[in-house]
Amino acid sequence: MQRHLISAADLTRDDAVLILDTAEEMARVADRPIKKLPTLRGRTVVNLFFEDSTRTRISFEAAEKRLSADVINFSAKGSSVSKGESLKDTAQTLEAMGVDAVVIRHGASGAPYRLANSGWIDAAVINAGDGTHQHPTQALLDAFTMRRRLVGRDAGLGHDLAGKRITIVGDVLHSRVARSNVDLLHTLGADVTLVAPPTLLPVGVGSWPCEISYDLDGVLPKSDAVMMLRVQRERMNAAFFPTEREYSRRYGLDADRMARMPEHAIVMHPGPMVRGMEITAEVADSGRCTAVEQVANGVSIRMAVLYLLLGGAVFDSRNAPAHPQTRIEEK
Amino acid sequence: MSKILIRGARVLGGEPQDVLVDGEIIEAVGTGLSAEGAQVVEADGKVLLPGLVDLHTHLREPGREDSETVLTGTRAAAAGGYTAVFAMANTFPVADTAGVVEQVWRLGREHGYCDVHPVGAVTVGLEGNKLAELGAMHESAAGVTVFSDDGKCVDDAVIMRRALEYVKAFGGVVAQHAQEPRLTEGAQMNEGVVSAELGLGGWPAVAEESIIARDVLLAEHVGSRVHICHLSTAGSVEIVRWAKSRGIDVTAEVTPHHLLLTDELVRTYNPVYKVNPPLRTERDVLALREALADGTIDIVATDHAPHPHEDKDCEWAAAAMGMVGLETALSVVQETMVDTGLLDWAGVADRMSFKPARIGRAAGHGRPVSAGEPANLTLVDTAYRGQVDPAGFASRSRNTPYEGRELPGRVTHTWLRGKATLVDGKLA
Numbered sequence: 215m216q217r218h219l220i221s222a223a224d225l226t227r228d229d230a231v232l233i234l235d236t237a238e239e240m241a242r243v244a245d246r247p248i249k250k251l252p253t254l255r256g257r258t259v260v261n262l263f264f265e266d267s268t269r270t271r272i273s274f275e276a277a278e279k280r281l282s283a284d285v286i287n288f289s290a291k292g293s294s295v296s297k298g299e300s301l302k303d304t305a306q307t308l309e310a311m312g313v314d315a316v317v318i319r320h321g322a323s324g325a326p327y328r329l330a331n332s333g334w335i336d337a338a339v340i341n342a343g344d345g346t347h348q349h350p351t352q353a354l355l356d357a358f359t360m361r362r363r364l365v366g367r368d369a370g371l372g373h374d375l376a377g378k379r380i381t382i383v384g385d386v387l388h389s390r391v392a393r394s395n396v397d398l399l400h401t402l403g404a405d406v407t408l409v410a411p412p413t414l415l416p417v418g419v420g421s422w423p424c425e426i427s428y429d430l431d432g433v434l435p436k437s438d439a440v441m442m443l444r445v446q447r448e449r450m451n452a453a454f455f456p457t458e459r460e461y462s463r464r465y466g467l468d469a470d471r472m473a474r475m476p477e478h479a480i481v482m483h484p485g486p487m488v489r490g491m492e493i494t495a496e497v498a499d500s501g502r503c504t505a506v507e508q509v510a511n512g513v514s515i516r517m518a519v520l521y522l523l524l525g526g527a528v529f530d531s532r533n534a535p536a537h538p539q540t541r542i543e544e545k
Numbered sequence: 546m547s548k549i550l551i552r553g554a555r556v557l558g559g560e561p562q563d564v565l566v567d568g569e570i571i572e573a574v575g576t577g578l579s580a581e582g583a584q585v586v587e588a589d590g591k592v593l594l595p596g597l598v599d600l601h602t603h604l605r606e607p608g609r610e611d612s613e614t615v616l617t618g619t620r621a622a623a624a625g626g627y628t629a630v631f632a633m634a635n636t637f638p639v640a641d642t643a644g645v646v647e648q649v650w651r652l653g654r655e656h657g658y659c660d661v662h663p664v665g666a667v668t669v670g671l672e673g674n675k676l677a678e679l680g681a682m683h684e685s686a687a688g689v690t691v692f693s694d695d696g697k698c699v700d701d702a703v704i705m706r707r708a709l710e711y712v713k714a715f716g717g718v719v720a721q722h723a724q725e726p727r728l729t730e731g732a733q734m735n736e737g738v739v740s741a742e743l744g745l746g747g748w749p750a751v752a753e754e755s756i757i758a759r760d761v762l763l764a765e766h767v768g769s770r771v772h773i774c775h776l777s778t779a780g781s782v783e784i785v786r787w788a789k790s791r792g793i794d795v796t797a798e799v800t801p802h803h804l805l806l807t808d809e810l811v812r813t814y815n816p817v818y819k820v821n822p823p824l825r826t827e828r829d830v831l832a833l834r835e836a837l838a839d840g841t842i843d844i845v846a847t848d849h850a851p852h853p854h855e856d857k858d859c860e861w862a863a864a865a866m867g868m869v870g871l872e873t874a875l876s877v878v879q880e881t882m883v884d885t886g887l888l889d890w891a892g893v894a895d896r897m898s899f900k901p902a903r904i905g906r907a908a909g910h911g912r913p914v915s916a917g918e919p920a921n922l923t924l925v926d927t928a929y930r931g932q933v934d935p936a937g938f939a940s941r942s943r944n945t946p947y948e949g950r951e952l953p954g955r956v957t958h959t960w961l962r963g964k965a966t967l968v969d970g971k972l973a
Contacts, residue, residue, distance in 0.1 A: 301860050322862035323733075323744040324814030331813075332858075345862070347744030390744060417749070418741030 218330040218339040219519055222350040222398040227374055230402055234358050235371050236518035237511070243280060244514065251517075253525035254283035257314045262304070263342070264290040264320045269485060270342050270352075273509070274317050277516035281525065286313070301325060302334045309335040315524055316340070323347035323390075338523050346388050352484055353394035355515040357402055359508050360439050363480050376403035381433050383409040383465060384443030384492050385454075387416050391484045392443060396424050407433050411465065413454045414445075430465055434474040441482040442467050442492045458491060468494040472502065480504050548572070548580050549963065554588035554924060556914050558890025561590060566920040569962040573916050586958060588924055594894045596628025596921030596959065598901040598910050599871065600691065600720070600798060601774060601846035604630070604661070607648065608637025613851035613941050615649060618871070619658035621849070621940035623966035623973075625871040626923035626956035627659055629902065629910040630849075634666040635696040641666035641677035643685035650687035658966050662907055665689040667708045667719060671697050676708060683715045690906040693720035695774055696821075698756060700726050705760060709769035716906060718796075720772040721760050723781070724822065728752035733862060735808040735823040743811060745861065748823045750778040757781050761788035761795050770794035772904055775848050777803045777822040779832035786841045796904050798846035799833050801870055801877035806830075806946060816857045816864030817946045820850070837896060838887040844901045847874045851942030869940050873933060875925060876952035883927075884953060890927075909962070924958035931955065939972060 219225075225233070243249055259278045263271050271287065278285045288308065305316065315338040318326045323345030330339040343349040361370040364378055380399050386392040386408050399406045406424035408415065419426060427433050434440065445465075447458060455461045462468075467481065475481075481493075481503040489495045497503060549566040556562050556574065563578035564571060599622065605613035613621075615632070622630045632649055634640035640649060646663035653661025665682035669675045671694045682689040692712060699705045699721060708719050729752045734740050736747025757773055761784065764771040773785065776797045788795045802820060807827050810818040818824060836842040850867025857864050870877075878897065882888040888896070902911025912918040930953050935943040959967035966973050 300855065300858075301863075302858060320860065322860040324862075325860040327814045328860050332815075345744050393742070393744060416741035417736050417747060418738040421738045422741070 217523060219350050219523065220327050220330055220339065220341045221348045222353040222394040225350070225398065225401060227401050227403070230354070230357065230398060231372060231374055233354055233515065233518050233522060234361055236522060237358050237514040238367065238371060240517040240521070241511070241514040243517070250280055250282060252282045253521055254278070254281040257524055258284045258286065258312055259315045259317060259520065260286040260288055260308050260313045262288045262308065262316050262318045264318070264325070265343070267319050267343065269509070270319060273512040274342060274516050276513045277520055280513070281517055281520055283520070301329065302332070305329055305335045309337055313337050315520065317342050319343045321345055340519060340523065343390055345390065347390050347393065349390040349394045350398070351512070351516055351519060352391050353398040354519070355508055355512040356395055356441065356482060356484070357398055358511050358515055359482065359504050363504065364438055364478070374402040375399060378404040378438045379407070379436055380404050380439050380441065381407045381409060381437040382441045382443065383430060383467070385414045385445045385449065386410045386419070386443070387414045389443050395441065396422050400424065409433055409465065411455055414449070431471065431474065434471060435476065437475055437479055439480045439482055440467065440475060441484070443484070444486060444488055445492045447488070447491065462491055466492050466494065467497050469496045472497050472500070482508060484508065548583035549586060549960070550578060550580050550583040551586045551588050551593065551922070551924065554591060554593035555890070556593045557894050558592050561588070564593060564914065564922070566960065566963050569920055571914065571916055571918050571920050574914060586924070591957065592890050592925045592927050593914060594626070594890065594923045594925060595898040595912060595914055596910060596923050596961065597626045597875065597897045598905070598907055599627050599630040599847050599849070599874070600844060600901040600905050601695070602630040602632055602849045602871065603635070603851065603867070604632040604649065605636065605851055606652065607645070612853050615652035615661060616656045617939065617941040618849070618851070619653060619656055619661060620972050621869070621871040621938065622659040623959045623961070624939045624956065625873070626875050626925065626959050627871060628921040628923070628959065628961045629660040629662060629907050631662045631664050631691055631905055633695045634664050634693060635671055639666050639670050640664065641669050641671070643678065643681045646682050646687040646689050647685050657961070657964070658972070659961060660907070660910065662691070662905060663687045663689055664691045664693050664695070664720070667692045667694045667699050668704060673697065673699055673701055673704060676704070676711065679708070679712055679717065680715065683717060690717050691720055691772070692717055693722065693774065695720065695722045698722050698724040698726060700756070702759060702763070706763050706767060709764055709771060710767045713769050718770050718772050718904065720774050721756065722774050723753045723756035723760070725752040725756050732823070734811045734819070735825050737808065737826060739808045739811055743814070745811070750780050750825070753778055753822055754780040754784055757784050761785070761793050764795060765791065765793045770796070773797040775800050775803065775822055775846065776833070776842060777825050777829065779829045782832050782836040782841055786836070789841065796843040797841070798844045799837055799842045800848045801845060801874045802868055802946060803833055804830060804837070804881040805877050810946070814861045816859065816861055817868065817944055817948070819861060819864050819866050820868050821866040834881055834885070834887055837882060838892070843896070844904065845874065845878055845897050846901065847871050851940055852944045853942060857944050867944065869938070869942050869945050872938055872940060873945060873947050873952065875956060876954045877947070879927060879954040880952055920960050920963040922960045923956055926955045926957050927953065929953065929955040
């Protein structure tokens, strides 16, 4: 395991389980009167956001602050970047100010990989979403949510998602969430099925470690979790599907379809939801939908990742302590 | 002008012979030649080829002198064993008038490292709407015979048809950059297994193949010849093979990088591997090599595309497309075609000198190495192996995908009409 988190595909099964277990410990911090650990005191983390993403940025910021890191938020809009400064110069400028980790969100696939591997900077790089490539902390928080709901909060510790049937529905082509989830869920032993109109699946998807289906109704009864991806309305202008109505009829999740899922099965959504498109309000607001829970879990997961990359100085599962929680300083 | 005696050179890879050059002309080829007062170059078993001809070079002048100039580009050409290059039209201003092509042609003559044949734009401003003054460019001092909107596809079928027809009047040829624009909007790399994983916009093979299919049929219909730039897919090979079997007058080129590199390299997100058309799959690479060997693909052309460092030292999507190639082309061809047994050195001379000169009507180039012919020659140390070091490039740009890669072969001497432009690997 490396000192960066760029792609969910880089995580071994043991790495991933260690992160999930550590996140459970972090979640307990949220239950305390003072939701703060001193782990990253004196360390500086910059949230380098070249794309608007209030929810992801706030989630990272909350995680960083709960670990007592000094936080710098850098939004590319209205900054020197819009005046033509390169990613390299921006990153080097920030590092010159003594940054220990860069959390980067970028519209270009591969930008975090470049940042971590081009010799531009020494800081740890955490990918907070790049283009249509990867969003590893999203996949981790999704896996965390699934493990809690499908295995159990305490029963899940030390376990993966072996044998769980996960269905991911929607715009896979443009989705970094789908790519990250396929990689991580496969590593964790789950059986993944992607459901989408053929236009919204990438050419080459056949080599992914998952099943492909065009028939949502056929897959739902065999799903332990159904993850709905956001479908942007403007996709229909590029002929990916004919109309919004047709899309939601064929691939949207409504109450009737939800009833076809096994009783224990959950509905997930990475947000932001387009109600009436891929998901009806009735489903989104039902007790089976974990969208809000996923947001809360996101903070725990990001704390765990930051802790393991920066604070714990162990992100190699082979050298990791058996009980990572014992390494978390109390108080 | 003094005489030069090249002693013990394997002409086109054959048995060692001596070649005597007098002034601009090869005086004699044979064994045991001697000449009073001639400067002697001991070839020592190196391979002597006719000066290489590149039908597809970007010299960037006028307009992007920060990446290359006619001077630096022709020095790079000489270093790579070239004696003639065809300079693409996508400069600023575009080479769509007699004035611009004459300027580029004249700069090439003044510098004297390599003959520069400007390529004229097919359409005004490369915009694909209105034919440029093709006749005026042909009649200019530059004598343009090759026309191309390279960098952009002449995608309008009617404009393409008219261009193919029009240049017949003076023996010109249209060189098509085959890329269906709608299918390649936002394209960043070959569309396939790797693009699906990396989340980069796909450039599907069909976007190239559909245009080639259309254009060979157009060429057949109007009885014109057509040249296909940087053919990159196995499917394109099949279409050209079919067209040739029907007797259609089509020629095609392949770049060195498409003979060696695949889209697996894009996993590094390093933009030195970003090029248009994109690096394809291993299956495509093998099909291209086979097609070059059997003559379906006529020539190797570099698509030498210099870019300044900052245009490659960035994230993939922001990077410019293209690679420099003049100084590594012959080595890559030796690696992929000669050392694999697909082509002998006579075949290399054919694909890199004779045929490109014929397609571009470059008088005095691509001639046999024999008495009475112009002394455009390239001497290659084929036993050499070494790592590519861009710091030693004559090109102003360093955007090579081969940095640190070990490749065979090294050009030691280049003569342009008897005048040495490269001596012992150093530019004259």
